[in-house]
Amino acid sequence: MKKVEEWKFERERMVQEQIIARGVKDERVLEAMREVPRHLFVEKTYYHQVYNDYPLPVGHGQTISQPYMVAVMTELLELKGDENVLEIGTGSGYQTAVLALLCSKVYTMERIAELTKDARSRLEKLGFRNISFMVGDGSIGWPDYAPYKGIIVTAGAPDIPNALIEQLDENGRLVIPVGHEHCQVLNVVKKHKGRIYRKEIFECTFVPLLGKQGWKH
Ligand code: SAM
Numbered sequence: 001m002k003k004v005e006e007w008k009f010e011r012e013r014m015v016q017e018q019i020i021a022r023g024v025k026d027e028r029v030l031e032a033m034r035e036v037p038r039h040l041f042v043e044k045t046y047y048h049q050v051y052n053d054y055p056l057p058v059g060h061g062q063t064i065s066q067p068y069m070v071a072v073m074t075e076l077l078e079l080k081g082d083e084n085v086l087e088i089g090t091g092s093g094y095q096t097a098v099l100a101l102l103c104s105k106v107y108t109m110e111r112i113a114e115l116t117k118d119a120r121s122r123l124e125k126l127g128f129r130n131i132s133f134m135v136g137d138g139s140i141g142w143p144d145y146a147p148y149k150g151i152i153v154t155a156g157a158p159d160i161p162n163a164l165i166e167q168l169d170e171n172g173r174l175v176i177p178v179g180h181e182h183c184q185v186l187n188v189v190k191k192h193k194g195r196i197y198r199k200e201i202f203e204c205t206f207v208p209l210l211g212k213q214g215w216k217h
Helices: 004-020 027-035 044-049 067-077 094-102 113-125 162-166
Strands: 056-059 062-064 084-088 105-110 131-135 148-153 168-179 184-192 195-204
Touching: 004 027, 004 067, 027 067, 027 094, 044 056, 056 113, 067 094, 067 148, 067 168, 067 184, 067 195, 084 094, 094 105, 094 113, 094 148, 105 113, 113 131, 162 168
Parallel strands: 084 105, 084 148, 105 131, 148 168
Antiparallel strands: 056 062, 168 184, 184 195
16 A cells, blocks of 8 residues: 555646646646545555546446546636535546635535445545535536536536526636537636627547436436
């Protein structure tokens, strides 16, 4: 088993070689990526690859996202610290932890109850107290706490769900992969004076967003 210092060293290498090298600049995001112990979000059998430049399985056919993808999607939210953020696709809870260090409150939704249970237990053990969990269809959002300053969807959608646009606050940002089932484009949607502005960032590949306003199978 590696010592804390050795894991820290691996994370620093991940941040330098995979994240800073590809242009992520937000110091708060870089610091959060240094801080969250990614290895604690996967099975021990994956420990030796967990700081490598790719996603890994977390069970139930789902994945923990590639570190760079987590960093770049988080940077696109432009968090300053006092926002409420809705995350769709809790998965392992790794992205949730990064968000929870950077905003005041995270509302995270996952359709697979077992993943929520494991993620909640990990995040509680790590001491996070600003996260609310919900098992359900995130393609229709979580209206109870809307509007959100940030919404992040970590699964690929066929189109931008209207429910999420509705639940986005004025000057809020929604980051979401949109496109085909096996290949999407990362989109950032901004709401300003009630109008919607959409920007495409780059191609990416996520597991599908399944649900009423996602893929229906
Ligand atoms: N962010 C996660 C992490 O850091 O481990 C990775 C998320 S994984 C790429 C995508 C997740 O979205 C899966 O766990 C999947 O079950 C979930 N998902 C798919 N459709 C969903 C929906 N409609 N509502 C909530 N979660 C959904």
